[in-house]
Amino acid sequence: MNxxxxxxxxxxxxxxxxxxxRCLLDCQCVFFGQxxxxxxxxxxxxxxxxxxxERAYRIERGLADGxxxxxxxxxxxxxxxSNRQIYCTGCGVEAARKARNKRARKYRESNALNGGK
Ligand SMILES: [Zn+2]
Incomplete structure (x- = not known):
């Protein structure tokens, strides 16, 4: 039995x-059928x-809701x-950190081009 x-x-x-x-609704319980x-x-x-x-079930069946x-x-x-969230908490933190690093690097690069001030 699973x-x-x-x-x-x-x-x-x-x-x-x-x-x-059996289900009381007069059929076989769907989880016992093939x-x-x-x-x-x-x-x-x-x-x-x-x-x-529940999570495992929803993912397995592609039922993840909004x-x-x-x-x-x-x-x-x-x-x-939020609607914009596409990562789990752990990956979200990581992604934010990377984005921040990227911005910082760009900033430094553009500063270097301008004489490094
Ligand atoms: Zn993740």
Whole structure:
């Protein structure tokens, strides 16, 4: 049983616990089927109880929403604090430092051209 399945079994209110893999909505729980379907109820009501698994799930299925994004640099998920943010916190700091260094270098270079004042 994978982690999604055990979470569904343990936490999902629509899981029919008298069976091995059935949903009370009269179908097989999507996480136990072969098709790899999605379950809105599970995504919204159950998955958030396990944030780590939720991230893994969203990334695996390409579901990262506007709130959560994947770093363009290291591909790790992060919570976006502004619309312009494209890196996780760690990479963001690094990118800002590089940008600053680049500016400083340009500044020094242009100063050198002007006689080094
Ligand atoms: Zn990153």
């Amino acid at each position: 982690r999604l399945q055990s979470l569904a079994k343990r936490q999902c209110a629509t899981f029919d616990t008298s069976t091995e893999d 098709s790899g379907g999605r379950c809105r109820y599970f995504e919204e009501g159950v998955l958030p109880t396990d944030p780590k698994l 709130k959560e994004d994947v770093c363009r640099k290291c591909s790790s998920p992060f919570e976006r604090k």
